[in-house]
Amino acid sequence: MPERTTRERILDSALDLFGARGVDAVSLDEIARTVGVRKQTVLYWFASKDDLVDGVLESVAAQLVVVIDAAVRAAPDDPLDRIDAVVRAVFRPAVRRPALLGLVREVSRLGPEQAERLRVRISPLVDRAVGYLGDEMDRGRLRQGDPKIIAALAYATVTGIATEPEALRAVGWSADAVGLRRLRDELRAFLRAALAADDAVPREAG
Amino acid sequence: MPERTTRERILDSALDLFGARGVDAVSLDEIARTVGVRKQTVLYWFASKDDLVDGVLESVAAQLVVVIDAAVRAAPDDPLDRIDAVVRAVFRPAVRRPALLGLVREVSRLGPEQAERLRVRISPLVDRAVGYLGDEMDRGRLRQGDPKIIAALAYATVTGIATEPEALRAVGWSADAVGLRRLRDELRAFLRAALAADDAVPREAG
């Protein structure tokens, strides 16, 4: 492990704690404790709790942008395959670190100012996705619909399933390696079916 | 309008506040204030905050069971239509009162004991849904897959989109009457496509 700075370690712990239990439920003392430092050191690096939340949101946005950008760049031309690639890329870090998407969800209950700040950071990603969906719909390679809402629905599906372990436990799913692979495959099939063009029947008929 | 008891009013306010901002972020004082009573009156009806959370969860579960049960009972035979009916039934209260599903989501970050208690209350609903999906898959009227995971995915989609206004705002969606209808229609089309049998040619009959 290359020596991470105190600031980085604080952001890291705060991301996990905020994402898992919510911003209001986590105290600066607890964050400091998991970092191995005093609360005042946290307040040295981040002037207030709000400031820390801002920093964490910025860090999350940056991580998501990097991951998704790379996936999109390396993806094939077919829109369904491309969406597959993005989901695949997001799925791994999201499952290994549920707090990541959990924090994105948390934004809805933060103040509108902070929601706005995150929105600005990821809006290029969102705009590109919506534009892409619209283009492919026009080209007949995706099911027709409102690209904005469909983007939000796809997001809701992925984020929802990744951040609600209790929903999966409620149906008796287990989080072992086999379960994870099955979940990922079902999620991909679900999204493919939801987004595929009506007349483009995948395998047979036509 | 008929005089609701203090207990009911406390449950009501607590549901809205807990669902909107999270259990930890809402104090007993704040709940009492919105009810128009002192904190100690809240503690008279519910021995502790945990106790109140339990009560709210029980109330939420009961409301969901009633709504969904009625929708299922009145729904037609075709599985896609049936799922439509359930979504329709859940969508209205969920949008009018985001806290309802918001609280269900909140369960994931509560203790496992409380998650378990809610799980027990709604497990009949879940079991029935999973069994139904499995049967219809066997009958070839729904896309093949793991009924458990697909139930969870459909739940994640509906709950996710209903509880994350920020995601919709990020794509420029507006929550007026027109937007709501469009959202509901897109959600239904999305789920229909995601769940429809592969070879079932879309029969858009109105």
Add this chain to the structure above:
DNA sequence: AGCTCTGTCTACCAATTGGTAGAGAGACGT
């Protein structure tokens, strides 16, 4: 009348919250 039960209140309490003030230790250039 008196007595009990129910529901709401005032008065506290210890613990925790986010945050301020400032001391002290080390590194570094002069």
Add this chain to the structure above:
DNA sequence: ACGTCTCTCTACCAATTGGTAGACAGAGCT
């Protein structure tokens, strides 16, 4: 050796947290 800058610390603080103890008013029963 000196001052300065960076970083972490101890010592506090006012406000808020969930919760306890018990007073008080009304309704209903005897």
